[in-house]
Amino acid sequence: MTVPAAGDGREDLSVAGRSIPLSLYIHVPWCLRKCPYCDFGSRPRPAALPEWAYRDALLRDLARELADLATPRPLTSIFIGGGTPSLLSGETIDGLLRGIRALADLAPDIEITLEANPGSADAARFAAYRAAGVNRLSIGVQTLAAEHLARLGRIHDPGQARAAVAAARAAGFANLNLDLMYGLPRQTAADMAADIEGAIALEPEHISYYQLTIEPDTPFGRARPPLPDEDLVADAHEAAVARLAAAGFAHYETSAFARPGRRCRHNLNYWAFGDYIGIGAGAHGKLTFAAPDRVARRIKREGPEAYLAARGHGGFASSEERLAEDDLALEFMLNALRLAEGFPVGLFEARTGLPIDRLLSRLEAAERRGLLILNDGWIRPSDLGRRFLDDLLGLFVR
Incomplete structure (x- = not known):
């Protein structure tokens, strides 16, 4: 076999004459209630959510990260994830994005995504996010069946999920992602097919379709729920891929389906091994420097209390690792082959x-x-x- 010579590149993966793209991930570590399958860095919201203090810490964190760059690069995407970012007020998101614009150059066509849960958002809040500059919403629907939502510990019902989509459209969002899960406890093939039909009917531009995985340090990991047969899940997934294709969604990544021109640019940058700054409690980042040891991964302080306490001295990072060449090659392949x-x-x-x-x-x-x-x-x-x-x-x- 002969390894193919480098080609001209296609669409988002073109490399000729371009520096490594730079994205920004912002982690919001609070949620209304922790779900039994979730092992993300989040915890229930405190009685008084320290929104302004956290916004201030995020901007100080970003300023330090940008100072480490040898050559300034514009941000091509921003992703506000969690946790539940839609717990934050429109005023806080507006102040955060204004602060980011003051610190960094933004690409003219920048994609700015905010994750929202149906049980923690309303039309007024969505409108405020859109006015602040958020141009893509990712709504955590997970399933449109009430009994499965209850088993997952979600705080919303199917009606609220549909209402959240309607509210997002009313607020002016023309780019929506729906998060959907399959292989849920006691879920049948018919249930999975119904979820796909329900999601298509909501007419999103993008669908993220993930199989439920049982993580060890979660309630589901400690008391495993009854899951559907693996062959049944595989067949249902294959049927879902075919149905989404028929509805105009391209299966461009393992768990991602998009209408033409609506692939998630932020996630594409991850999968194409681009650079990204991570700010917020427990956030991860990856930056490329000059050889040797050219790629560094940095992790921020895990708990929001520790992260907020770092505002006074700027020590937001808890660890940093330079990747050896073998690890560098492996990480690239683990991402790009998706x-x-x-x-x-x-x-x-x-x-x-x-x-x-x-x-x-x-x-x-x-x-x-x-x-x-x-x-x-x-x-x-x-x-x-x-x-x-x-x-x-x-x-x-x-």
């Missing part, structure tokens, strides 16, 4: 500083097993490789 179209050879070399030849034996093994296709300067997973992604990714683990 993309249906794969990646151009030049992207691997540009983002890691390594020659693609160092992966030659593993690429050959994947190709022999029919998991990978290499041609026209691109490396992409085959249909079989997408179906058995864990097997494909396992070939690149040391």
